[in-house]
Amino acid sequence: MSATRYAYLGPEGTFTEVALRTLPEAATRELVPMVSVPAALDAVRSGEAAAALVPIENSVEGGITATLDALTGGEPLMIYREVLLSITFALLVRPGTKLSDIKTVTAHPAAQPQVRNWMAAHLPQAVWESAASNADGARLVQEGRYDAAFAGEFAAATYGLEPLVTEIHDAENAQTRFVLVGRPARPSAPTGADKTSVVIWLGDDHPGALLELLQEFAVRGVNLMLIQSRPTGEGIGNYCFAVDAEGHIADRRVGEALMGLKRICPKVRFLGSYPRAGVSADEVRPLRTGTSDSDFTEAADWLARSQDGRI
Amino acid sequence: MSATRYAYLGPEGTFTEVALRTLPEAATRELVPMVSVPAALDAVRSGEAAAALVPIENSVEGGITATLDALTGGEPLMIYREVLLSITFALLVRPGTKLSDIKTVTAHPAAQPQVRNWMAAHLPQAVWESAASNADGARLVQEGRYDAAFAGEFAAATYGLEPLVTEIHDAENAQTRFVLVGRPARPSAPTGADKTSVVIWLGDDHPGALLELLQEFAVRGVNLMLIQSRPTGEGIGNYCFAVDAEGHIADRRVGEALMGLKRICPKVRFLGSYPRAGVSADEVRPLRTGTSDSDFTEAADWLARSQDGRI
């Protein structure tokens, strides 16, 4: 029964699985590894899975384009949760392999920028071969196809490998952000520390379009946390923008900003409002004066009275 | 009975009276001249008059501060109509007076900039004395206190004077705008060529406050027709702004802009939405894309669906 099934970017032993297991509800779900982000999301679209956990942003690569594109196109889906996970790699090898034995290494391409400097320093001669996922790389090492794989240390046991080196990461504070995606439904109630994700298409290529988009947020005091350009696939220079804004679609300031975007842009896709990972309501940036829900309500009352001549 | 009584800036024979008589309903009202703009507006506040016609802007002096200040302070009033009148002056004298006889001239101070150049050319030696109104100046000439008065040619008969020179005006297209002011009530319905007047106080003296005020209008595609700074009376450098915007408070874009101002400014006074004089609905500037009422309605529907998860 699909309501108990959560898909994730597999195979078993990926960082995504680790992230998924941090969700309390994961304990009572059947966790199903999928071969790709699109496959995981399609399992949700088809009803085979109730939800899917996929990586969406990391501190080295930025927005993960396969996920952004899979959410931007196709049947609409919505984000309900986010999970932040610190990322460090281990170099996994078959038992007995020494550093000097390693001629080929593998991992998912997204791992490469996170270990590039370490490789240049410690394995300057090794050849990089991309794998479909970090866990799949580990499997290929198990099968003897490559000599070593970068993956989470937790993956070693699954594939009968051992971690030769651990805590590998080029950047300090390397983190990956994952999102739990489901079929569209009413978002959960605001918590006071929420995030709203949308994709916005700019109409024509008039020069100030992006500036106008940002002003729709700014004039209502809505802060942006991420703006990521993505090509629309309609020729060089045609972009849409994936935007994460502070606040919840049920917050009046966010709602009004989204309506403003909807009016001036040819297309806006709402991707969800959900609690921010790692931030509580008393840690969020204070609202700009005049942008709380009660400010909106009072102004609406004043407008109604003015329209009636009761001033 | 006050419902039949319209006050105006008198005395009889002022441009204001001429402007008032261009309103069809004036034919069935008792027209009462008042000694000053504040007196005319107070007659409305007290219920002695149903409405008052007062000058609010002219093409030489700009916003007429006595009127702006009387609308900005005191019990709230609202503007229901505007009247545009072309202004030219006549030089009124007692019968028999020649140009070379004129040593003193008088008129309301607002007339001075409109005749200054003409005086410099034709009456360089004459001394200017201010009068309480142009018509009052004519009366003072009649009484022999001054030699000549600048006033509307129509005032000559009232005061037994004759127009020595007519069509005097320094600037081409000199016009005065008058407004019909009444007690607060529901504005008349939008006509498609409307104007909305408000007074806006800037909260503190943070440098970008005026820019933010203008952006509240700009982001909703509401064009401004007039912005006039007025001191608040609370020390040098403290200003409020009288603003005329295109559109009607019942237009969604105008309503949202006004609510935005209401939220960020300490005080906003709505002065009315009323038809623009001399402009029909098919002559107004086209709306910016995305700012019509139907655009607002569609965006609100989209937001409601999104909040429900029906995307």
Added chain:
Amino acid sequence: MSATRYAYLGPEGTFTEVALRTLPEAATRELVPMVSVPAALDAVRSGEAAAALVPIENSVEGGITATLDALTGGEPLMIYREVLLSITFALLVRPGTKLSDIKTVTAHPAAQPQVRNWMAAHLPQAVWESAASNADGARLVQEGRYDAAFAGEFAAATYGLEPLVTEIHDAENAQTRFVLVGRPARPSAPTGADKTSVVIWLGDDHPGALLELLQEFAVRGVNLMLIQSRPTGEGIGNYCFAVDAEGHIADRRVGEALMGLKRICPKVRFLGSYPRAGVSADEVRPLRTGTSDSDFTEAADWLARSQDGRI
């Protein structure tokens, strides 16, 4: 010899004379009262006077339009100094006059809003008659034409009157700002607490023109202290703007903002850069990051290197 002659808005005994006498150099100048602001400024234009002190803004009336218009039109002049003066009125009468004797009062029209409430409370029946200046009103009382005049207490002796009531002012902190105007010349060096005055004409009536004007200042971090709309005399709705900005034309941020205005506006008139009255260099608002002269110089060096390929 004109270099020793300073004109001012007379007659003797006006607030303007008091303001002028606060300037150290006034002690060594011949101070010449003029009948009007335009007359005072024309004396400078013609070379009869080296400079003229005229009122330009007060906390009740705002920008003084006669002065703004006389600086905006005609042969260019420049502002070199400003003086702030606290304003309170005395009610001057002929010796022996009691409050209950007063049927008529006079003063310059600009005084009226500053004493209106006081009059309503204490002289509700008295008729107001405008005078050419407050001092001239005192003279007319001396001559017996009116019963009382509002003027500075210091004017009593000049006209043989006595102050019946003193310290009259409707608004707390009533101040008037005066400017010392001369023929164009190099402004004095920046002091660190300077002000720059310009008049800016908006080109056509495209709706966003005023917003663009403000952004030229905002993007360079130049704060505005006053923005006053004035009609251009070319028909209702055509305005230019008198602007006072923080800083000196020799400050790079101010210079760049002025050049930006010059490029997008059909006409900009520089009215001078001069020390702010009552504010020392350590009391001014701190500069926005990146807008000091050294920031500009470093950025220009960086640009020159980049244009050369030395990056």
Added chain:
Amino acid sequence: MSATRYAYLGPEGTFTEVALRTLPEAATRELVPMVSVPAALDAVRSGEAAAALVPIENSVEGGITATLDALTGGEPLMIYREVLLSITFALLVRPGTKLSDIKTVTAHPAAQPQVRNWMAAHLPQAVWESAASNADGARLVQEGRYDAAFAGEFAAATYGLEPLVTEIHDAENAQTRFVLVGRPARPSAPTGADKTSVVIWLGDDHPGALLELLQEFAVRGVNLMLIQSRPTGEGIGNYCFAVDAEGHIADRRVGEALMGLKRICPKVRFLGSYPRAGVSADEVRPLRTGTSDSDFTEAADWLARSQDGRI
């Protein structure tokens, strides 16, 4: 001798090589394939190559992150030319292979989104394996490791393969933009149809920083053609922006905008000004009023006169 050597993203038979051969000078250069974009750029940095051609943006993937990151970090380089190439893929197989024989396909990961739909329709069961480059994928097919490779049709001959299907591309008008990168030097002179590339770091995470960045361009009338966010590697949510702007660093409006960015941002890296591919000077968007070089020169003259008091 390095001056005659151009590196490119190899191996032989890539689209990059085809793009490079469209440059007239390529005929007289030694063209050296490199294994990766960083390797190609490092060959320039070390002096082994005079220049390198690398892909920087495509209409399906957007900015190519490996190239952007290699230009953003490391020793500074500059862009001198751009080349636009239409991209269609052929499915290359060993002679005799039929569509129904194909179990595995390979290509560079960047090719995947461009052929994803075609694969879903024609090879729904085939497994995708990433290759280091499209040409490398062809080599792996030649070696029998995989059954088919997506690559440019021109690559078939090199690897003894045959094109089973040609003209494969999911999006119409699929194009890739390549840039010719060299060591920093003075840019070539403006052509009237130029582009300027910069990378801009936003200082802190204050919410309006991106808006301010865009306003530095907008206020000088400089249009943006591309804005691509890239993580700085300093934690989730920390981004820099790669921006392509219309115009040349020698254009005054561009220079002033860059200086503005330099002042408000902690770091700006100039990546070059170079002719736009496929656009001639008479096809570019007209300049906004007041932003031509002569407008800047006139405004600077006016400022200098004003600073001198010659108004």
